[in-house]
Amino acid sequence: MASKPGVLSDWPWKSMGNFKYALVVPGAIYSTYSFIRCKDENERNWFMFLVLPFLVFRLIHYQLWISYSRYRTAKGNNRILDKSIDFDQVDRERSWDDQIILNGILFYGAGIVLKDQFNMPFFKADGTLIILLLHWGPAEFLYYWLHRALHHHYLYARYHSHHHSSIVTEPNTSFVHPMAEVLAYYGLLLIPTLLSVYIGKANIVGVFIYVTVIDFLNNMGHCNFEFIPKWFYTIFPPLKYIIYTPSFHSLHHTQFRTNYTLFCPLYDYVYGTVDKSTDSVYENALKREAESPDVVHLSHLTTPDSIYHLPLGFPSLSSKPQVSKWYLLFMWPVTVWSMLLTWVVGHAFISERNAFKKFKLQAWVVPKYNMQYSSKWQRETISKLIGQAIRDADKKGAKVLSLGLLNQHEEFTRNVELYMKRNPQLKIKVVDGSSLAAAIVLNSIPEETTQVLLRGRVSEDVYVKRVSRC
Numbered sequence: 001m002a003s004k005p006g007v008l009s010d011w012p013w014k015s016m017g018n019f020k021y022a023l024v025v026p027g028a029i030y031s032t033y034s035f036i037r038c039k040d041e042n043e044r045n046w047f048m049f050l051v052l053p054f055l056v057f058r059l060i061h062y063q064l065w066i067s068y069s070r071y072r073t074a075k076g077n078n079r080i081l082d083k084s085i086d087f088d089q090v091d092r093e094r095s096w097d098d099q100i101i102l103n104g105i106l107f108y109g110a111g112i113v114l115k116d117q118f119n120m121p122f123f124k125a126d127g128t129l130i131i132l133l134l135h136w137g138p139a140e141f142l143y144y145w146l147h148r149a150l151h152h153h154y155l156y157a158r159y160h161s162h163h164h165s166s167i168v169t170e171p172n173t174s175f176v177h178p179m180a181e182v183l184a185y186y187g188l189l190l191i192p193t194l195l196s197v198y199i200g201k202a203n204i205v206g207v208f209i210y211v212t213v214i215d216f217l218n219n220m221g222h223c224n225f226e227f228i229p230k231w232f233y234t235i236f237p238p239l240k241y242i243i244y245t246p247s248f249h250s251l252h253h254t255q256f257r258t259n260y261t262l263f264c265p266l267y268d269y270v271y272g273t274v275d276k277s278t279d280s281v282y283e284n285a286l287k288r289e290a291e292s293p294d295v296v297h298l299s300h301l302t303t304p305d306s307i308y309h310l311p312l313g314f315p316s317l318s319s320k321p322q323v324s325k326w327y328l329l330f331m332w333p334v335t336v337w338s339m340l341l342t343w344v345v346g347h348a349f350i351s352e353r354n355a356f357k358k359f360k361l362q363a364w365v366v367p368k369y370n371m372q373y374s375s376k377w378q379r380e381t382i383s384k385l386i387g388q389a390i391r392d393a394d395k396k397g398a399k400v401l402s403l404g405l406l407n408q409h410e411e412f413t414r415n416v417e418l419y420m421k422r423n424p425q426l427k428i429k430v431v432d433g434s435s436l437a438a439a440i441v442l443n444s445i446p447e448e449t450t451q452v453l454l455r456g457r458v459s460e461d462v463y464v465k466r467v468s469r470c
Contacts (some may be wrong), residue, residue: 009159023101033359067313080224089168093172131193159181168253222246230286242265259273293360295401296359297362299351342372391426
């Protein structure tokens with residue numbers, strides 16, 4: 001929330017939760033019914049009929065960016081900012097999809113009110129080009145000055161500070177704004193579409209490509225890792241003034257008063273608001289190598305839908321304890337596909353990174369589920385995956401690898417001990433939950449203590465007859 005929330009800061013459907021998606025249902029029903037009922041092929045409104053599939057495509061597009069961005073920033077190569085994302089930011093950015101619902105309402109509303117104008121042809125090459133040129137011309141220019149106005153202390157405190165609360169950005173940061181601000185942005189971004197409708201050049205593919213390009217560049221600018229190679233600008237130097245980079249916009253979130261442009265840096269260069277460190281930040285991010293963790297926690301999947309609760313999964317689920325959600329039932333094709341993929345993936349994958357003072361921690365996931373851990377014929381495969389993870393963590397310079405719950409199974413820990421004995425060159429230490437608990441207890445005992453009494457059921461791993469200090 002902005003520091004001094006202004007008028008129309010909150011979205012009107014905020015209290016509806018995930019039921020807010022029901023707001024596009026009337027438009028979807030009306031357009032589908034009209035499409036089916038129309039007998040004349042030339043009169044059928046394909047634009048209205050395809051709005052719902054396009055909104056679903058937009059949601060998938062955003063989710064892919066979110067997952068890939070979190071994976072890349074966890075690995076560390078080409079990462080721009082090192083700071084971690086706090087829980088307040090995660091909670092604040094749950095509303096990233098509100099603008100997609102607004103997009104659906106606007107498209108359906110325009111299609112009903114301007115029925116004839118929005119019954120557009122499927123594709124016009126010149127119309128598509130005109131829409132994109134209108135964006136990089138008047139829309140970008142007007143956005144630049146709107147953005148500078150939003151940094152005036154009056155508007156910044158009431159609206160734009162909400163977006164700038166996120167210093168380290170993610171793709172879902174890109175459209176997290178108060179409603180009034182999003183309405184202003186949509187007013188600008190509708191200029192190319194409405195002008196193309198006015199001159200008779202609007203087409204379905206052109207409009208959908210335009211929105212997709214906006215989504216792609218918006219997500220790219222907030223992804224917190226650099227991936228545009230130098231040769232991209234070397235081949236055609238003017239591209240530097242036409243397309244920005246993730247590091248270009250990242251500087252706007254850290255410096256606030258520079259790099260105002262939406263996607264086209266030309267206006268920052270013209271009006272002298274380019275950050276002086278733009279080129280150096282870009283080059284340093286490209287040179288950055290993958291992070292070497294101090295500690296790796298080797299976790300695993302649990303239920304089939306646990307894939308959505310990983311940090312790489314749905315942001316709204318990954319920040320909460322795992323609870324089954326009814327709407328995940330509709331995700332069964334993706335769930336089945338992800339389960340089949342675990343049979344193919346041959347190594348643990350990184351899921352999350354954290355920092356604690358000087359220590360860098362990473363969470364890796366063994367791509368196996370509870371039911372696979374329970375299967376005897378899968379245990380040899382899992383043991384190999386754990387062994388490979390130990391070897392990979394050692395190569396990366398990790399000092400400690402801790403085993404997640406099911407990875408502590410007696411058979412696996414025994415195999416780990418044998419693996420470590422057969423590979424004495426490994427410098428990494430492997431610990432399980434019991435070892436960590438024992439270490440915490442030992443370190444909490446005063447140095448002058450000579451005897452310790454343990455009560456209750458004690459396993460061999462934590463049974464201590466004598467306490468000694470090194």
